[in-house]
Amino acid sequence: MIELKNFGKQYGDFTAVENLNLKIEAGEMFGFIGPNGAGKSTTIRFLATLLKASHGEGTVNGHSVTKDPISVRRSVGYMPDNFGVYDGMKVWEFLDFFAVAYQVPRARRKAVLSDVLELLDLTHKRDDFVNGLSRGMKQRLCLAKTLVHDPPVLILDEPSSGLDPRARLEVKALLKELRRMGKTILISSHILTELADCCTSIGIIERGQLLLHGPIEKVYRQIQRNRTLEVRFSGDTAAGLSLIRSDPKVRQVIEDTRSCTVELDGGDDDVQRLLRQLAVAECGLVSFADKEPTLEDVFMLVTKGLVT
Numbered sequence: 001m002i003e004l005k006n007f008g009k010q011y012g013d014f015t016a017v018e019n020l021n022l023k024i025e026a027g028e029m030f031g032f033i034g035p036n037g038a039g040k041s042t043t044i045r046f047l048a049t050l051l052k053a054s055h056g057e058g059t060v061n062g063h064s065v066t067k068d069p070i071s072v073r074r075s076v077g078y079m080p081d082n083f084g085v086y087d088g089m090k091v092w093e094f095l096d097f098f099a100v101a102y103q104v105p106r107a108r109r110k111a112v113l114s115d116v117l118e119l120l121d122l123t124h125k126r127d128d129f130v131n132g133l134s135r136g137m138k139q140r141l142c143l144a145k146t147l148v149h150d151p152p153v154l155i156l157d158e159p160s161s162g163l164d165p166r167a168r169l170e171v172k173a174l175l176k177e178l179r180r181m182g183k184t185i186l187i188s189s190h191i192l193t194e195l196a197d198c199c200t201s202i203g204i205i206e207r208g209q210l211l212l213h214g215p216i217e218k219v220y221r222q223i224q225r226n227r228t229l230e231v232r233f234s235g236d237t238a239a240g241l242s243l244i245r246s247d248p249k250v251r252q253v254i255e256d257t258r259s260c261t262v263e264l265d266g267g268d269d270d271v272q273r274l275l276r277q278l279a280v281a282e283c284g285l286v287s288f289a290d291k292e293p294t295l296e297d298v299f300m301l302v303t304k305g306l307v308t
Helices: 040-047 069-075 091-101 106-119 135-145 165-180 216-223 238-245 268-281 295-303
Strands: 002-011 014-024 029-033 055-060 076-079 153-157 184-189 201-206 209-215 227-233 250-255 259-264 285-290
Touching: 002 040, 014 040, 014 201, 014 209, 029 040, 040 055, 040 153, 040 184, 069 076, 076 135, 091 106, 091 135, 106 135, 135 165, 165 184, 201 216, 201 295, 209 216, 209 295, 227 238, 227 268, 238 250, 238 259, 238 268, 259 268, 268 285
Parallel strands: 029 184, 029 201, 076 153, 153 184
Antiparallel strands: 002 014, 002 055, 201 209, 227 259, 227 285, 250 259
16 A cells, blocks of 8 residues: 655755665554654655655555655645644635645535535534644544545644644554544654554664564564563462572563562463463462563664664
């Protein structure tokens, strides 16, 4: 659905993006992760046909970004990282403006606007002036305008930037609903927690280079060289810790008051064996569970060069 081949962008001697290759399948929600200035917006602006590549090619919904930009624009709903200026426009006028720009037939526009306003929970704001909306409502409205022509692909640049926690949760819920509706979504962000439980795949970019990408589960497995276990005890931890440290597969134990984090170099059989030993030893075991890495863990490992 979205593909980049050797995409690169230079500004004089500065390389914003270098030989980026990426493929996003239909129906995915792809999280594009990186710090400010990493090259996320440059890549997104190219896919949205707003920026010419120094070299390379991209396709969206089967259309070439460089050779057929008009068809790409019809296939894409693009949400920039800033809202823009729309003085004196009401919410419905703002959406109608974009519906006209996307050549939505006049006979359909009223119904389309009503549907989009309802989907984004903006019906009660229909006649409000855009400039009077809160930041969260403006983000909703900006997302709404990407949908007026019912595109199969959504490209969203920092859609939760500057929002309070409640508004970020609302935007996340909307994105999940749009994916359930069959949209393919590329979303960039440097707020990792907002992508962890809604994206199907991720890509990490820094200094213009795509360091790692793929399905989230595959990425997690790739960076998790040892199994990490969280073990909790009901009382004195001495007996349990002694047993854990004696296991030949255990590489590290980090103690807390009544718990510990264990790094174990092994598979499911080794984990099960350690659990059985702790249970039989009657050392006050309360809980025993795998600890999944977070996106923060992935990002820090990758950007430190610990994963290739």
